[in-house]
Amino acid sequence: MTTLDAQALCQGYGRRRVVHEFSARLDRGVVGLLGPNGAGKTTLLETLALVRPPETGRLEIVGTEVRDLRTVRRARQRVGFQPQNFPYPGGLTVEEFLHYAAWLRELPKRRTGAAVAAAITQLELTEHTRSRLRTLSGGTLQRVGVAQALVHDPAVVILDEPTVGLDPAQRVKLRAVLRGLAASRLVIVSTHIVDDVVHTCDQVLVFLAGKVHFAGTPQDLNDIGLAAGGAPTDGHAMSAAEQGYLRLVEKTQGARA
Ligand SMILES: Nc1ncnc2c1ncn2[C@@H]1O[C@H](COP(=O)(O)OP(=O)(O)OP(=O)(O)O)[C@@H](O)[C@H]1O
DSSP: OOSEEEEEEEEEETTEEEEEEEEEEEOSEEEEEEOOTTSSHHHHHHHHTTSSOOSEEEEEETTEEOOSHHHHHHHHTTEEEEOSSOOOOTTSBHHHHHHHHHHHTTOOHHHHHHHHHHHHHHTTOGGGTTSBGGGSOHHHHHHHHHHHHHTTOOSEEEEESTTTTOOHHHHHHHHHHHHHHTTSSEEEEEESOHHHHHHHOSEEEEEETTEEEEEEOHHHHHHHHHHTTOOOBTTBOOOHHHHHHHHHHHHHHHHHO
């Protein structure tokens, strides 16, 4: 059974279509969604996380095809989501907040204590268990955001720009956490940062203007960059993967011009 099977998903706001016929069959591992501002990454992730079910198309999550309120609810229990700008209730402690997240995900009460403890251990939050959210650093808050997304042990974890605002050490640590999570589930992360993708992801989707323009491994992206010469562009040094990404962006913009 495929963990997430999407066929021709469309999503938009009013009459404006932002995601155009997204199709993918995804299983365990880290999938990186890479694209510029406004490409539609958040809209796509919210659709896959069933914050807003797709306008059209077919979405199946761990064998549940999303068709109506009942199936949306069942599929949601298999998905964890960390939104981009999470409205953290600053007065709650980490432990209280994770209990609240477990309740929102309809985790049975008898399993909540163990689930919260497991999420705290997994995200290395033990020393912060009783800290109020408003007192935490950005990096620790990001880890709390990931913990709330996986407290109900979902098969799919969707994280919208989880490395934003992190210092290099925190970024490296979070990448390791994501790799660990992906050993037993599907993790989908959006980012603007090519390096995040190279060091974390098994698969990369380059998303431009609401469509997937490239699907492959980080090495494939690297190879596109190397084929493009791998040389600095406009005097700015870049990695081969960054070159590959920019090549794809330029090609798409050229084709649309
Ligand atoms: N609630 C909304 N109502 C109307 N338009 C929206 C809404 N949210 C996003 N959009 C528009 O949809 C398009 C895609 O936005 P989206 O946030 O999905 O892109 P993104 O790739 O996640 O961007 P970023 O990297 O800046 O977060 C943008 O043009 C945005 O203005």
